[in-house]
Amino acid sequence: MILEIDLREVLARSVGSPHGDLVTRSTGAKVRDSIEESLTGWTAAAPVVLDFSSVRVLDCSCADEVVAKLLLRHREGAGGEGWWLVIRGLTELHAEEIDLVLRRHRLALVAEEQGGRPRLLGEVDGGAAAAWQVLADRGGADDEDVAAELRLAPDEARGLLDGLVGAGVVRRAQGRYMPLTAA
Amino acid sequence: MTYVLDVPQIFDERSFDQFAAGYAGSSGETRVLVDAHATEWASPTGLLGLLCAGQALVARCGHKPLFTAPAEREVAHYWARAGFFSHAADLFEIHGSVPRVRPNPERNVLLEVTPVTVADDVHTVVGRIQERSAAILTSELGLDPKATMGFGMALSESCQNIVEHAGTGGWVAVQAYSWRNIGRRVVVIAVADAGVGFRQTLEATQARQYGERWGDAAALETAVIQGVSRFRDPGRGQGLAGIRRWLDRWHGKISIRSGTARIAIVPPWDKDEPLRDGLPHFPGAQVQLVVPEVERETQ
Numbered sequence: 001m002i003l004e005i006d007l008r009e010v011l012a013r014s015v016g017s018p019h020g021d022l023v024t025r026s027t028g029a030k031v032r033d034s035i036e037e038s039l040t041g042w043t044a045a046a047p048v049v050l051d052f053s054s055v056r057v058l059d060c061s062c063a064d065e066v067v068a069k070l071l072l073r074h075r076e077g078a079g080g081e082g083w084w085l086v087i088r089g090l091t092e093l094h095a096e097e098i099d100l101v102l103r104r105h106r107l108a109l110v111a112e113e114q115g116g117r118p119r120l121l122g123e124v125d126g127g128a129a130a131a132w133q134v135l136a137d138r139g140g141a142d143d144e145d146v147a148a149e150l151r152l153a154p155d156e157a158r159g160l161l162d163g164l165v166g167a168g169v170v171r172r173a174q175g176r177y178m179p180l181t182a183a
Numbered sequence: 184m185t186y187v188l189d190v191p192q193i194f195d196e197r198s199f200d201q202f203a204a205g206y207a208g209s210s211g212e213t214r215v216l217v218d219a220h221a222t223e224w225a226s227p228t229g230l231l232g233l234l235c236a237g238q239a240l241v242a243r244c245g246h247k248p249l250f251t252a253p254a255e256r257e258v259a260h261y262w263a264r265a266g267f268f269s270h271a272a273d274l275f276e277i278h279g280s281v282p283r284v285r286p287n288p289e290r291n292v293l294l295e296v297t298p299v300t301v302a303d304d305v306h307t308v309v310g311r312i313q314e315r316s317a318a319i320l321t322s323e324l325g326l327d328p329k330a331t332m333g334f335g336m337a338l339s340e341s342c343q344n345i346v347e348h349a350g351t352g353g354w355v356a357v358q359a360y361s362w363r364n365i366g367r368r369v370v371v372i373a374v375a376d377a378g379v380g381f382r383q384t385l386e387a388t389q390a391r392q393y394g395e396r397w398g399d400a401a402a403l404e405t406a407v408i409q410g411v412s413r414f415r416d417p418g419r420g421q422g423l424a425g426i427r428r429w430l431d432r433w434h435g436k437i438s439i440r441s442g443t444a445r446i447a448i449v450p451p452w453d454k455d456e457p458l459r460d461g462l463p464h465f466p467g468a469q470v471q472l473v474v475p476e477v478e479r480e481t482q
């Protein structure tokens with residue numbers, strides 16, 4: 001089961017703004033509170049999709065409050081278990097803002113951009129990003145597949161994949177590593 | 184006796200220090216006349232500078248300073264359409280002819296002088312500019328539609344500096360006009376306040392490590408170049424960095440004056456100085472963003 005959250009609706013509900021402008025830090029905090037309220041009691045191990053497709057302007061301060069702080073608080077509170085966050089419907093500019101705020105906090109997540117393939121935003125080193133790409137291309141793989149694809153020692157591949165699990169962008173299921181997506 | 188603070192004939196970023204010197208000279212005076220009767224043109228930065236001076240003089244003197252409106256009818260009309268007099272009336276005892284013209288967004292005035300005090304004001308400003316001006320930015324200045332979304336971001340982050348740091352209200356104005364040196368039209372965003380300024384905002388967390396070098400210039404460098412804010416949260420201090428990235432992409436310019444210093448990120452088309460210190464003191468912070476029309480051959 002997927003929980004989809006339309007940020008324009010949340011914005012209208014939390015600050016009464018008719019526009020789709022996610023701007024200012026205080027607005028970001030109110031929107032995050034509203035999202036957290038929607039997530040109260042949501043214990044399913046399933047994706048929570050933040051849908052940005054009707055967002056017009058997104059500034060750094062608001063992106064920091066809505067996306068980075070939501071991720072930080074979820075990790076602190078839930079130890080990485082339960083739901084996972086995926087964002088969807090980003091423009092190039094939105095993606096850039098979110099990527100930068102995530103990097104400041106050394107965070108990462110999966111984004112599905114308008115008309116594009118899923119990709120990682122935030123801080124992920126080159127080796128881990130390559131491993132994630134293998135998973136994304138195959139819809140999941142075990143550590144040996146990834147090691148073979150990237151010509152790495154199995155331990156090294158496992159280290160990268162476990163790092164991606166720790167970063168909250170991959171889940172382990174039945175001996176395989178699965179990229180977190182909205183699907 | 185009344186102290187006369189002359190407004191430069193052409194009042195823009197370049198003549199701002201002349202005005203600031205006059206303002207600094209008014210220190211100790213209780214009756215001040217801000218005299219714009221001979222002023223022929225003011226940029227958004229100039230108009231907001233006048234409001235900042237009025238705000239600071241009211242706070243200092245406890246009453247409204249006097250203000251002489253521009254004698255030239257067209258100049259006064261333009262200032263009225265730009266929304267200047269609507270706000271000046273709260274801060275000055277105005278003398279001279281003030282046209283009864285409603286503030287009116289048009290081809291040059293993309294956003295009339297608008298007060299910014301709380302976060303809701305920032306929403307209003309961004310909403311207005313996106314609805315009214317996106318088409319002008321795209322069609323007249325040749326900006327990519329993607330740039331207009333960045334425009335909203337830059338406007339929002341600039342205004343938030345007032346809400347979060349100034350300790351007082353401020354103003355924003357956006358205009359488009361031809362830039363003297365490059366023969367192209369530009370969009371100018373001016374955001375200004377007469378609040379505490381960058382130095383005081385950052386003093387508690389940053390002054391110690393600078394020791395004797397601490398001052399307005401060091402504070403501006405810390406905020407603009409290093410992206411440091413007064414908060415420990417690593418997510419803070421990104422607003423100015425975001426503005427710089429957007430301006431860099433569109434060959435724009437940012438300059439910020441605060442206290443006795445001024446910093447600028449200077450694009451190749453301009454010859455401004457990156458950092459100036461020891462300027463006449465002027466309260467608060469005055470931010471100017473300039474985005475030039477895209478060169479036709481590169482479109």
